[in-house]
Amino acid sequence: MMTPRVRTAIKISALCLTWYLTSSFNNVIGKQLLNQFEYPMTLTFVQLVSISVYSIPLLRTVVNHSNNNHVVTIPDSLYWKIIVPLAVGKFLASVSSHVSIWKVTVSYAHTVKATMPLFTVVLTRLLFNERHSTQIYLSLVPIILGVCIATATELSFNTTGLLTALLATCGFSLQNIFSKRVLRQTNAHQFYLLALLARLSLLMFTPFWLLIDVRSMMYHSFENTNVESVICLLVLDGFLNFVQNIFAFTILNLVSPLTYAVANATKRIFIITLSILLLRNPVSMANALGITIALAGVFAYNRAKVVEKRGKTYLPVYNTGGKHNDVI
Secondary structure, three states, X not given: OOOHHHHHHHHHHHHHHHHHHHHHHHHHHHHHHHHHOOOHHHHHHHHHHHHHHHHHHHHXXXXXXXXXXXXXXXXXXXXXXXXHHHHHHHHHHHHHHHHHHHHOOHHHHHHHHHHHHHHHHHHHHHHXXXXXXXXXXXHHHHHHHHHHHHHHHOOOOOHHHHHHHHHHHHHHHHHHHHHHHHHHHHOOOHHHHHHHHHHHHHHHHHHHHXXXXXXXXXXOOOOOOOHHHHHHHHHHHHHHHHHHHHHHHHHHHHOOHHHHHHHHHHHHHHHHHHHHHHHOOOOOHHHHHHXXXXXXXXXXXXXXXXXXXXXXXXXXXXXXXXXXXXXX
16 A cells, blocks of 8 residues: 555645646747737736636635635734735736746746746845855856856847846745745645735736736727637636646645745746747757756756755655645
């Protein structure tokens, strides 16, 4: 018979694989949509609406009947110090991410996002004064080198695409750091946190969407646009985004930030590979080399983190009470 540890490992592997696939197709469809409908803020708006709407039955059927977790009241101090900034960061990171894949190829945008360990190291040092080993700092060198090579050889290079990809990476890095802290400190269900962030983000983001995208669309002619196709792609993109967020938050709740970072790095390989195959964007040998070096640096960083935390790293396992333990 399989031990609880093995069952948990299989469960997490299955969750990761599904997360990789849904996230990859979400990015591919987003790129196809933005090629014919150049409104990245509308794409973000639809995704936030989708999460807010689809989470209603999810919260009722899963969270309210869950024995492992429950919806809790988040303290005001934590709400204003972490939840609200997280919600702002969510829509800013989403908009930046959509602008980046609009301006450059999906493969290049996600190569730039491979710099997430760099942002994590800098942010944890600035926010928590966390110091790291020499191996971790050295592992950042191939990441930076690889991204520089990919940037220099990227056929679709665009400055706006590069800067927004970096901004999105910083935003997602902050989300990963603080979302885990909220889940630990409040014992809130991960789906409740996802729905709460989406609704707050939607509330704060809607005025900007109305002022910028809706105002622009009022004066735009859609005669040469297949409106039915755009609507179908928007609905599909919103659903896929909701699903991949469900898997991302589930995995984040089950494992440590370090293990999540490893899974996220593997996901990036899936997205880059699948986008090149499906979208057929040209990739030179030098560009492919840069992508490979950057991703190798990410795995070197994760390996250095494992070595740094040796003795405290283990797979999450469930105890008889149904609650989980994860890596510190």
